[in-house]
Amino acid sequence: MSENVKRNIPPRPSLKSLEDKAVWLSFVLLAIGLHVFEATLPSLGPWFKLGLANIMTLLALVMLGARAAFMLAIARVVIGSIFIGTLFTPTFFISLAGALTAATVLVVLYKMFPRMSLISLSLLAAVAHMSGQFITVETWFIQQPEVYYLLPPLLLLSCISGWINGAISSYIWQRLKKERL
Amino acid sequence: MTSENNHPKTDTVSFRQCLKGTWTDRILLIALLVGIALLWFQIEKTLSHGLPTAYVYHGKTLLASYPLPNDDKVIHVAAEGEIGVSDIEISKHGIHFVSSPCTTHYCMLSGHKKHTGSVIACVPNHIMVVIRGASDEAQPHFDAVTE
Numbered sequence: 001m002s003e004n005v006k007r008n009i010p011p012r013p014s015l016k017s018l019e020d021k022a023v024w025l026s027f028v029l030l031a032i033g034l035h036v037f038e039a040t041l042p043s044l045g046p047w048f049k050l051g052l053a054n055i056m057t058l059l060a061l062v063m064l065g066a067r068a069a070f071m072l073a074i075a076r077v078v079i080g081s082i083f084i085g086t087l088f089t090p091t092f093f094i095s096l097a098g099a100l101t102a103a104t105v106l107v108v109l110y111k112m113f114p115r116m117s118l119i120s121l122s123l124l125a126a127v128a129h130m131s132g133q134f135i136t137v138e139t140w141f142i143q144q145p146e147v148y149y150l151l152p153p154l155l156l157l158s159c160i161s162g163w164i165n166g167a168i169s170s171y172i173w174q175r176l177k178k179e180r181l
Numbered sequence: 182m183t184s185e186n187n188h189p190k191t192d193t194v195s196f197r198q199c200l201k202g203t204w205t206d207r208i209l210l211i212a213l214l215v216g217i218a219l220l221w222f223q224i225e226k227t228l229s230h231g232l233p234t235a236y237v238y239h240g241k242t243l244l245a246s247y248p249l250p251n252d253d254k255v256i257h258v259a260a261e262g263e264i265g266v267s268d269i270e271i272s273k274h275g276i277h278f279v280s281s282p283c284t285t286h287y288c289m290l291s292g293h294k295k296h297t298g299s300v301i302a303c304v305p306n307h308i309m310v311v312i313r314g315a316s317d318e319a320q321p322h323f324d325a326v327t328e
Contacts, residue, residue, distance in 0.1 A: 089284075094280055094304070119199075119206040120206050120209050123209060137302070141302075142240050142304065142307060143240045146238075146242070146300060146313070149300045150300050151276070151309065152218075152221035155217045156217055159213055163202070166206075167199045168196075171199040174194045
């Protein structure tokens with residue numbers, strides 16, 4: 001110890017923190033993979049995606065905490081858009097705004113109601129994601145409130161995808177908990 | 182001894198169980214659906230009066246407005262946006278983006294929209310076309326209002 005101090009060597013990180021970093025990194029890679037995979041799928045309609053990558057954000061939230069989930073959402077959109085080729089295009093900014101809104105809602109709700117189920121969290125995050133995207137489109141791009149006419153059908157689809165993503169996250173989380181025990 | 186007793190009881194969670202959610206989840210879903218339905222109803226109510234008219238916008242600027250024709254007349258609007266010109270077709274079949282300078286072409290993939298309240302937006306080009314009932318200032322007796 002005193003030898004390390006003399007040589008100005010920082011103390012070794014704990015095994016737990018290294019494990020958390022490894023898990024976070026694997027979640028980021030999975031989220032990017034899902035993000036890119038979704039971009040290759042035929043679109044169910046303009047402006048709508050299944051949001052499969054949000055499963056990883058939800059898992060990061062319950063396993064690693066709020067900061068990890070928030071960083072994952074940003075990393076996923078930025079690195080994913082490099083692979084898709086949409087970096088700094090309107091699609092990128094809309095996607096980033098949606099991801100940030102959803103992550104903020106997730107973190108706030110998780111802090112306020114720690115016993116809230118993953119399906120409820122996912123549902124509200126999906127609705128927030130879609131709303132965040134529309135607010136960005138209306139504020140920066142289209143600048144016409146009529147764009148909100150598109151919102152109700154897309155919110156409906158968001159509820160469906162949010163529920164399914166929440167159920168998938170819940171299933172994975174329960175399996176992981178069992179594996180850890 | 183039954184086969185059940187031979188194996189230790191496992192409490193594995195099936196995906197189907199997860200998909201059902203809890204009562205709180207279901208109540209939240211119903212509340213959200215009711216909210217969305219009310220929002221949708223409100224929008225429909227606001228728009229469903231007057232002659233269906235297509236409004237073409239670039240950002241905040243109204244470029245053109247045309248009542249949807251009942252005959253075979255086809256109107257083409259060349260809407261100049263941020264990255265180029267979008268060709269918009271207005272006919273009895275509704276509104277339709279024929280061509281667009283954007284790369285995603287979501288606007289073109291939207292197809293024809295005819296109903297009041299329909300919107301097609303080309304986000305990269307900042308062009309939006311919306312169908313709503315003609316308001317007083319739109320002067321629906323004119324063939325077109327342009328800026």
